[in-house]
Structure formats: structure tokens, C-alpha cells
Amino acid sequence: MNFTSLRRRLVIATTALLFVAGCDRDDPTGGTVSDSMTLDQASTRVEEIVREAQAALPPGIELTSRFEGSMPCDDPDDGGPKGRVFAERQYQVVYPAGWPVDQALPTVRQYWEQRGYKVIKDHQPGGDRLLSVENPADGFRIGIEIYARDSGRTDIFLVGSSPCVWEHGSPPA
Amino acid sequence: MAGLTFEAVLTADPAAFRTAATAWGDLAKAIDDQADALIPNVKRIPDVWQGDAATRASAHLESLRKELDLAYVPALAISQALSRHADEVEALRAQAQSLVARGRGSGVTINPDGSMELEPSARNEWGARALSSFVHERDELLKAAARLDDETTRAITENTATGSGVPAARVDRASVPPAGSDPKTVKAWWDSLSPEQRRFVIAEYPDLIGNLDGVPVSARDIANRIVLDRDHDALVARRAELEAREAYIRRMLDEGRAAELYPNADNPVGTAISELDKLKEEREAVNGKLRGIDAINNRLNDDTKPRAFLVGFNSADDGRAIVSVGNPDHADNVVTYVPGTGSDLSTVRGDIERADRMAYDAAKKAPGEETAAIMWLGYDAPDDLLAATRGRYAEDGADDLRRFQDGLRATHEGGPSHNVVLGHSYGTTVIGHSASGNTALNADDLILVASPGVGVAGAEGLKITGGDSTQHVWATTAKNDVIQSAGLDDNLVHGENPAGRGFGGQVFKSDDGTPLWDWRDPFNKPNPSAHSEYWDPNNVARDNIASIVTGNYGDVIR
């Protein structure tokens, strides 16, 4: 069998795989089809876990909303039913002068580990720190990001997201 | 009158300028809406009124409609200028505040009016040097603020109406450079036009201007919004026509009158069903395009996010759209995102979300810099990877992508921006073709996400103006992404796997992604989601993309 026809078969097999579920554009039935909470409920829950993290940090801080959005996880196809979405929220931590910046990450790390959250991201790119955890019970994620700026400032973000949910709680009819 | 003071910068209120920008945008939209509302009324006149008086009345109303069309352009231009002013003012204020804070930390008191004193404890050589550096920084800040203020003032004044409106000057259609012209030539032509002439060509030839590389982004945005609006109305009307025809055919079928519908057909019922199929197909296509247009409109009108610019638009065939989050002509970093197979106007919402995230992530990584993220559906994407192996999609798209990058360079203001071209899936193949021609692709870095191959055997086969492609071609493929199996070993259907060891580029980390098989139920369908999860919340690919886009190469997690 010549090389080209073998390659063509592999392409067909793989693309059939991707195409059946929509290649770059996923068909939602590739995963679970069961009902979920609604996007509104998921957003509310994300807000809650972010506020829990705020409460766990040393006191005196406020949160400023920086990003709020929902992102398709299974992308809707032409004319097809809308797929599922993530709820995502990111807040910047506004802290007063003298606040113990260096304690922020260790504090929430310990808090999350005590709750049995699983670490899913733990990196130190350059002088920055990225730590995210997932609650194995419901798939919600919360993280802290620390950016050490050239100016000497440190910027801190709390980032939260939900698992894939149907926008209205169940697959469209 | 005294110039702009440090105090004015320190206490500036960007929200006030932003509110004004929104108001001018609303005004522009109202003008455009009423211009469009006139159209069917003017069209109807000859049906109900004929003769000299009727002709005069029609002509008069038509000229009023054109006047409204023309007024849209300067009103939106003022909105753009104020929106930019708000963003820049916010950045300048942050810089001023940072200066004051750092001054304090170094023993230099910076007063609200900008005057500076050394604290007694800092009255030494070191303190004096710090003082001098802060003075210099303050002066540079004030210069930048004055420059911004001048630019915005000029843009507003140029577009200010008098009692007789905002004048335009005629330009012949034939003198507009044709599509495909060298963007440098186009830019030179644009620069030679007066503000009156520019307004005219945007209002009269929006379909030409909107997609012409070398025309500044803000002008393309205004032109494309005009076309977007028109195409929206035309598609809605077409859909109504299709639905009416479908309903009519169904009624005739129900009443057993198919033969009346197709008097010459052998099989009228069959013909009816066949026409219904065709109508359904077209209606679904129209609905898909309207979905895309709605997604674009929603993003353009979303005031809670950075201003978006419609840099390209065409609803013909599968549809093309280029939506930029932020204005690349003013940005420090620009990332052009080329989506993959199956992308067309109907799926544009998800791709705009990805561009939004990349812009946001870059701003988080480098808050002092402006990053624009462009969703570039500027090519006709194949419907799936199998179709991709048969067609010339990548080759055809490559030329458009090259010219688009040249266009970005031609219209960018100030020193050159850091330009990155990023592709997902088949989008990487288009990039590969655009970077393996005779001349280098005008880009500083390439990012290849989930690539099925880019048409070359190694990084050195890709040519970019930014330098050594082994250092500036970045690739990632998630561990569970089935795209890497679309071939044999690392030799994929479109060439070597850029994230493979043999390719010679820079490989960065992504999350593993959803596994192909759920071990708990081996009889489940395989799940290829990993191919599309790179922009999901938390995916480390996003952090890495932000690092590359902002030039923080050392922070890339491998």
C-alpha cells in the first residue's frame, strides 16, 4: 500500500472523528447531554467563590471587576442548537498601602487545599505567580494571579470560572 | 490660554469622555437609521405619483437621504476620537498617579500642580538624581497629553457641523485604488485626500473603502458599519421573501394545487418539494449570516468592553469579517487571529470571544501597553479538514493575509507595533502558506495552535520580517488534541507538526484538554473537544499567548 493512500486513510479517519463532532466547531452531543444549571446560576456561583476567596485573603481589600463573560465551550453550529458555555469572571484586588502582598498567595493556597480543591495550574512565569484550583465536587474553578510590574507595583487578580453549562439549563429542543 | 496642566492629567475623568463618545455614536446611529427608513418611502413614490412635480419631490427626498448618509460619517468619527481620548486619558492618569506614588517612595513630593520638592531626608546626591528623573518623566507625560489633546481636538473640529452641515468633496470612483493594490500606495492616496474627500469616499464607496488594505482602521470601521447595516436589512428582506414563498408553496400543496404552481412540470409535487428544499437551504444560509451580523453588531455596541472596529466585512458567499478589539493603528501590540475550518459568518461569535480574551489577557500581562486583537475571518475557510485537503483555501487566503499584515504596517501611527499572527487549526496552514512565499510575512512572531501542518518541514521554511523563525515561530498542541493524529508520525496532512520536536520552532504548554475517551465508559463516542479548548478559562495556553503577544518571551511556560 503506498504512503499517500495510507495517509489519506488516516486523514479520513481522523477528520471523520473531528467532523462527526464538528472538528473545530464542536457538536454538543460529543459530550454529555444531561441538564445542567443555567448560565445565570453558574455566574452567581462564580461570583460566590470569588467572594469566598476575597474573604480568605488578609482584610482591607476591595474587588474591581475587570472581565465578565461567557464563552462557548461547544460552539454552536450553523442553524444548530446553541451549545454550552462557561461563565468567567476576573477581578482585580485593590489593596491599601501596607497590605501584606507576599502573604496573598500562600494564604489562599492553604485555604483552598483545606477545602480539598485540586490544584490545576501552578506556575511562576518570570516574577509572576499563577495558581488555580478546581472544586472536584462541582467543577468550578478559582485562581489567584500575581503580577510583579516593572514599576515595583504588584497587581493581583482573582479569576473564577464555571464548568460547561447549558445557557438555559438544558439542551434546546 | 495656559497649556494642559499636570493637575488636569492627574484628576482627569475618562468616564466623562467615554459618555460623550457613546452619545455621538448613538447620534450617528439615529442618523443612519432614519436615512435607511427613508429608502422604502422614496422608492414607493413613482408607483403612486408621476409627473414633473413627483420627479422633483423624489429627487429632493433622495438628496435629503444622501445628506443623512453623509452626516453619519463625521458623527461617528467624533465618537471614535472621543473614545480613543478616554482610553488614552485613563492611561495617562494612571501614569501620573504612579509617578506621584513612586515619587513618595523615593522621598520626592510631587504636588498636584506637578511641582516637586525633595523631602529633607532625601536631600542628597541620590535624591537629586531621582528628582531630576521624575521631572523628566513628568515633562514627557505632559508632552504626550498635549499631543493627545491636539489630535482629538483636531479630529473633532474637522468633523464639526455648521448650519449647512459637514462638507464633502466629490471623488471619482475610478480614482479609488483597486482592491489588491499595494497598501503603501493606498495609504499615500488616502493621505492626499482632504477631510472633505475622505468623508465622501467613505459615504459613497463604503464597499470599496471598508476592505482596502492601506486605509486607516477607523475609516474602514465607518465604511464597514454602513455596509453591515445595509446587508442586514437586505438579508432580513430576503428572508421574508423566502418565507413568504415557502408558505405559499405549502398552502398550494395542502390545497392539492401543485399543478397550478408548475404548469409545465411532469411532477409538480416533486418540483414543489424540490423548490422547498432549495428555499430551506437558502433560508438557513441567510439565517446563519444574520446570526453573524447580530453577533458583530452586539460586539460593536457593547460599551462594557474595549471599543471594537469592523476592519473588514462582506456578506457574499460564506461571508468574511474582520473584527478588531482595540484599534491596531494605535496599539503597541497587535495579534491577528486566523480561525480554522468551519469558520464563517454564522460562527463568528465564538471567534470574537477569543479575540476579546486575548486582548484582555495581554492587557493583564502588560497593562502599560495597548494590545489590539483582530479576529481575521478574511479568507474563505473550508468546511472541514477533508475539504481542506482538496481545495486551494490556504493558497488563496495566504495572499489576503499577507496584504492585510502589510496594510497594518502602512496605517500604524508612530513607531512600529509588535505584530503577531496566530492561527488555530487550519488557520495555521493559511499562515504557513503566507510565510513560505518569495517575500517574508510582515510579522514579528507566529503562533500556531493545534496545527494540522503548515506546509513546510521546519521552522526555517517560514519567513517572517521579525527575524529568526526558529526563535519567533511558536507552536502548541494539547496532549489530548486529536489533530496531531491527522497524519503519520509527525508528518501531518499539511506538513510537519509545528509542535513536534523535529520542526525546530518554540513549543509552549497548553492544558492537556478533555481526554478523547472517558475511561469510565469506553463505549462512549470519542470526544475531540481538546481541539477547541485553548481559550477556555484557565488554560495555560492563554497565559502563554499573552506573554508572546506582549513580547515577554522569558515568561512562556513550556
Add this chain to the structure above:
Amino acid sequence: MSLEVNPSEIRSIGGKIISIADDLKTDTSSVQGNLAPPTRSGTTGWSTTTAADRAAQGWQDYLKGLVGRLGQAGQSMIDAANNYQAADARSAERSRRTVTR
């Protein structure tokens, strides 16, 4: 050859044009107050603020005139329709009187 003249349709179009003018007037007044950033701390000192204020003035004047001309165009159509109907009525009246004499 008679030319098509349908007074009630002409009047209806004229009415629609007047309502388009009214809509433009309403939309314009609802944003008018926000076109220039209010002059106060936060916006003073920037020549942009003054320029926006002048632009708001200039555009207000311009749009007032444009709305007026648009409304006038609609009214002219209504007037023309009314004239046609009146002329028809007069000529019908004349024919009637002629016939009955």
C-alpha cells in the same frame, strides 16, 4: 395618457416622512445633553472639552435645520395630495353643475 396620481398614498408617504423627521428630532434631543463632557474638574484644561462643546452646538444647529427640511418635504407631499384632491373635487363639481344645467 394619464399620469398616476394617488392622493391618499401620496399623503401617506408624506406622513411617514414627517414621522421620520420627528423620530430624528426625538433621538437627537435624547443624546444632545451628553455630546459635550460637562465642564468641571476632570474635564477642564483639555481643549478637547471645548472642541466637543462647539461640535455639540454646531451639530444641534445643523440637525435642527435638517429635521425642519425633512419635515417640510413630508408636508409638501401632503399639501400636493390635498391640492390634487381639491382640484379633483372642483372639477367634479364643475362637471356636475354642467350636467345638471
